Amino acid sequence: MLFVLxxxxxxxxxxxxxxxxxxxxxxxxxxxxxxxxxSASRSPAVLWIHGGALIMGxxxxxxxxxxxxxxxxxxxxxxxxxxxxxxxxxxxILEDVTDAYGWLREKGPDLFGIDPSRIAVVGHxxxxxxxxxxxxxxxxRPRALVSFYGxxxxxxxxxxxxxxxxxxxxxVSKDAAFASVGTKAISGAPGPNDRDRFYLYCRQQGxxxxxxxxxxxxxxxxxxxxxxxxxxxxxxxxPAMLLHGDQDTDVPFTQxxxxxxxxxxxxxxxxxxxxxGGGHGFDRDMSDPRAADAFHRVMAFLETHLR
Numbered sequence: 001m002l003f004v005l006x007x008x009x010x011x012x013x014x015x016x017x018x019x020x021x022x023x024x025x026x027x028x029x030x031x032x033x034x035x036x037x038x039s040a041s042r043s044p045a046v047l048w049i050h051g052g053a054l055i056m057g058x059x060x061x062x063x064x065x066x067x068x069x070x071x072x073x074x075x076x077x078x079x080x081x082x083x084x085x086x087x088x089x090x091x092x093i094l095e096d097v098t099d100a101y102g103w104l105r106e107k108g109p110d111l112f113g114i115d116p117s118r119i120a121v122v123g124h125x126x127x128x129x130x131x132x133x134x135x136x137x138x139x140x141r142p143r144a145l146v147s148f149y150g151x152x153x154x155x156x157x158x159x160x161x162x163x164x165x166x167x168x169x170x171x172v173s174k175d176a177a178f179a180s181v182g183t184k185a186i187s188g189a190p191g192p193n194d195r196d197r198f199y200l201y202c203r204q205q206g207x208x209x210x211x212x213x214x215x216x217x218x219x220x221x222x223x224x225x226x227x228x229x230x231x232x233x234x235x236x237x238x239p240a241m242l243l244h245g246d247q248d249t250d251v252p253f254t255q256x257x258x259x260x261x262x263x264x265x266x267x268x269x270x271x272x273x274x275x276x277g278g279g280h281g282f283d284r285d286m287s288d289p290r291a292a293d294a295f296h297r298v299m300a301f302l303e304t305h306l307r
Contacts (some may be wrong), residue, residue, distance in 0.1 A: 020111070020171045022103040023096060028083060030096055030187040032103075033059050034112050035067060035077040044118035044306035046070050047134075047142070048079040048103060051125030052190075054093055054212055054226045055085050055181075056187030056195045065286040069299060075306065076114050078104055081188035082130075087200065088185050088226055089214040093180035094137065096187070097130050097258050101138045109240055118306045120144040122298075125251060125280065129154070132229035132259065144305035145240040146298055149248055149280055152230035152262070155217040163264045165249045177201030181293035205234075233262045238268040245278020273297055 017033045024030065036043070050057040059079040070077050082096035108114040121142045123131035128150020135145050149236070153159075174193050180194035189195055202208040209217045209224065217224055240263060244256035253274075260272040275282045275290050283291040 005293065018112070020107075022080070022107075023099050025083065025092070025285070026185050028104075028185040028187055030081050030083065030100075031059065031079050032080045032100060033062075034059070035071060035072045035079070036112060037074070038208075040115035042115040043074055043076045043113060044143075044302075045078055045104065045108065045114040046279070046302070047069045047101060047119055047121045048077055048121035049097065049121065049127035049130045050073040050079070050081075051123065052084075052141075052189075053128040053199045053208070054090070054126045054129075055199045056189055057084075057126075057200075058190040060188075060190055063286070066283070066295060069295065070302075072304065073299060076112060078108070078114075083185050083187045083213040084189055084195075086181055087183060090212055091214075094130075094133060094227070097134065098137055101134065101142075105186075118143055120146065120302055121304055122148075123150060124148040124283075125150065129229070131241070133227070135229065135240065136232040141236065141238045143238065144302060145238065146301065147239050147242050147256070147259075148226070148283060149244045149251050149256070150242070150259075151227050151251050152259040153255065154213070155209050155221065155224045155228065156255075158255070159206070160217050161206040163203040163206070166200055169200065169204075171204060172201040172288070207224050230258055230262055231257075231289040233266050233268065235268065237263065237265050237268045239268065239301075241271045241273065241298060241303055243273040243275065243283075244299070245275040245280065247277055248280045248282075250280040271297070271301060 003149040017035050020032050020046050021029045022032045023116040048062050059081045062079045079248050080100045103287045105116040121131045121134045128147035131145050131147045132150050177198045215223050242256040243252050246253045273294050
């Protein structure tokens with residue numbers, strides 16, 4: 001079974017949000033949904049980044065139960081789209097996310113009353129990867145980062161070699177993979193679509209870095225330095241929380257282990273939450289005590305760093 005993106009039940013209703021276009025690139029409008037519970041000004045903000053291997057997903061995938069918790073705590077939540085691969089390559093995707101943060105800091109105070117000095121970045125899966133990237137690409141640094149089953153190394157064997165788990169699934173041909181995507185830039189892919197076939201092809205062939213970044217890690221290994229959070233942690237990195245199930249078959253649990261060790265080595269404040277028996281998207285069911293306890297810790301972490 002292919003499971004990449006934690007599309008949780010209970011997404012927020014359209015009536016509770018305001019949508020903005022934070023950037024237009026090559027004719028592609030890139031949007032953000034802003035959720036608020038009051039008109040109070042100077043509220044802390046959560047910049048939420050969806051997952052989907054940078055190939056799938058959209059800003060509307062924010063989990064409804066988790067969104068409600070953020071709002072109940074008085075946070076403004078800004079859920080963003082970004083251009084997707086392979087139509088857009090990784091450097092431009094990172095530019096989009098960085099530009100979203102710049103737009104939030106510059107326009108957010110007047111448009112929806114946030115405090116630009118109190119922003120946390122939260123993401124799931126590939127959104128967790130982008131969250132970890134934000135720790136060294138965003139300036140000024142966010143107050144805190146929360147990465148749900150994210151990753152710090154995009155050229156390890158797990159992504160640059162055929163994956164045993166996905167290789168057990170029916171093979172996707174190159175033609176079928178490329179037929180499931182296009183050539184024109186898109187931001188957000190709410191579906192229905194077949195873009196998961198392109199992802200499955202990438203994992204079965206070990207070509208995600210090549211087809212998403214547009215670079216070959218075997219021929220240009222140093223070119224990936226700027227794209228790997230694991231290689232960019234310094235003591236100035238923001239406080240970070242890492243959450244990961246130890247039975248994750250999509251993003252290896254070791255990815256968060258390695259990131260936690262690097263944070264420790266650099267003296268960065270962090271929390272590493274291991275979910276025993278948890279798989280990818282362990283937080284899909286917030287009635288699961290493991291998910292509920294983990295999210296309680298997320299809220300405590302955000303309260304500490306945003307208040």
